[in-house]
Amino acid sequence: MYQDKEEVVLWMNTVGPYHNRQETYKYFSLPFCVGSKRSIGHYHETLGEALQGVELEFSGLDIKFKDDVMPATYCEIDLDKEKRDAFVYAIKNHYWYQMYIDDLPIWGEYFVIKVKWKKSDVKFEDRFDKYLDPSFFQHRIHWFSIFNSFMMVIFLVGLVSMILMRTLRKDYARYSKEEEMDDMDRDLGDEYGWKQVHGDVFRPSSHPLIFSSLIGSGCQIFAVSFIVIIVAMIEDLYTERGSMLSTAIFVYAATSPVNGYFGGSLYARQGGRRWIKQMFIGAFLIPAMVCGTAFFINFIAIYYHASRAIPFGTMVAVCCICFFVILPLNLVGTILGRNLSGQPNFPCRVNAVPRPIPEKKWFMEPAVIVCLGGILPFGSIFIEMYFIFTSFWAYKIYYVYGFMMLVLVILCIVTVCVTIVCTYFLLNAEDYRWQWTSFLSAASTAIYVYMYSFYYYFFKTKMYGLFQTSFYFGYMAVFSTALGIMCGAIGYMGTSAFVRKIYTNVKID
Structure with a gap:
């Protein structure tokens, strides 16, 4: 709330090339002149601002609430060749500035010293809406991607439930029948499947x-x-x-x-x-x-x-x-x-000696399962990745966090379903190395996200230079790795509950 003629501070933040949003410099790193006013109220910087490179400096302009200011010269500066070349370089590289007034950001490519106060009917809590872009974030493609991911979840959950319940029911029936056989019949029988590794499935991971x-x-x-x-x-x-x-x-x-x-x-x-x-x-x-x-x-x-x-x-x-x-x-x-x-x-005792892992077809090897496990989770989020990347690497403000929450839930469900299926087929091949496999098959989503970041950089942006390239791929590597660790943990936790459940329901001698 401002009183009439109360001081309104205009903060200068940064300048930088338009196509490299993260490459920013102090506003007065270019030879701009400063207004004559020097004394202002106290200002303090938060940790988040410091980490994001916010460099607020007072403009020196004397702006008072409800006092109009007509265009006028407020300072002068002599340009030598070095300063002139700096301005020429900034113009050629499409530099633009960012300022803040009353905590509202201002972006532009040129600045004129003019203030006109007008009464607005916009409520204070809604004043930031003008910076948002509903036509971009609420585009029908965005809605369609959410709906498509939701339908994928329904289909995948139904498919997993049907396959596993029918298959497990047959397995339980077969194992119950084997319990009634004597030792000779059981030895002569065709024993295979996930029950055979009950003594190793809860062995500590490597x-x-x-x-x-x-x-x-x-x-x-x-x-x-x-x-x-x-x-x-x-x-x-x-x-x-x-x-x-x-x-x-x-x-x-x-x-x-x-x-x-x-x-x-x-x-x-x-x-x-x-x-x-x-x-x-x-x-x-x-x-x-x-x-x-x-x-x-x-x-x-x-x-x-x-x-x-x-x-x-x-x-x-x-x-x-x-x-x-x-x-x-x-x-x-x-x-x-x-x-x-x-x-x-554990519902089963762990054998002292590890069971040999039999040979199996190439597509049942853990390395293949790991590579394929991240495809569906990535498919459920890659459209949302475009909107998140655009908000961070371009000039969009992400505000549809309801969409993000829905995508997070979808990602968790898809990841758990995929890792459960992968683990079931791995155990059915009598390979008990499910712990790292379930983690890495879910975590491989990060590989596809990082690969997508290369596509986004080269085909969706106009970024250039060592600074922006290292900044982009460095922090995209951090983001992808963190996402992979999260997905891996989710996949493992869901699979662990599944493994414990199926071995609890089987009578083990």
Whole structure:
């Protein structure tokens, strides 16, 4: 709320080439002149703004509420050859600026010193709607993609239910008949299928420490995604600078017990003893990946003198969050997980000696299953990926978080269904290596997403240069990896429940 003649601050943010949205520089890195006014009210920057390269600087313009300002010269500057060349370069590369007034963004390619106050009938809570693009995000293609994905879910769930229930019913009947045979008849009979590996199916996975850490991290990423989308739907986070990133960081730190609980309990059930090491790996797996990528890109940003360069103080703040918030909360979750659900309670006893894995057809090999497992999950989300990419890499503001929530639910259902089918056929081939296979077959969705990012870069954008290319593919690698870890954890959790269920219902001698 402003009083008449109260100060209204015009903030200058950044300038940069139109086709490289992430390549931004301080507004006054170009030789613009500054207004004569110097004193303004206090301003403080949030963590999300600092990480996103927001560089607000006071314009020096004296703007007062309801006081019109006619076009006039407010400052002058002498242009030498160096300054002139800077402006020529900016014009040739289609530089444009971003400003903020009353927390509303302003974009443009040229700036004229004119203020005209007009009364508006738009309510304050609706004033950001003019920046949104309903014709783009609510296009019939978007609606059709959601409907298509929904129909895929119905079809896939129905198909999985029909195939597995009919097949399992026949398996149960066959195994019940075998229970009535004597030992000689059973030896002469044709024994095969998933029951034959009951003594190995609950054997600990290879590399349980890494596997448990990935599962815990994936569960945390899912929790963060779900909570942030809900908050964004309720609070309209897109209307405030850096609020989405700040919220994601806060939620990630607050949900660290989820990581510790699921990762620690799984590691304990698999007989792991180095639980402190597992806790550290689980706690820092995602932060190390994100910070490592950001650190590499930061060198390039510093070389370019771009505003995307993360200040040292912000780096220290992020490190403090990791060591003094994420790690202790992860420790709490690990202790709870080990004590509440860390005891193995498998429905079948694990044999002391592993059963040999018989030869099978090439398309039943785990490597083939892993490569094919991510196709359908990717197919259910790839249209939404286009809208998400466009909002981040182009000048669109993503606001249809209801669509995003629906796509997240669809992705989870499709991923679980696909991994269950893959695991069933793997076990039926008497291959008990289902744990890593279920995780990696779901996580392979990330490979297809990253491949799609190459198509998007070369055919849907006009990005260029070392800075933008490294920024794009670096953070797309982080996004794809996080998505893959989340899908892998979802696939494993659903498949684990399925495996436990089918072996619980079979009488094992």
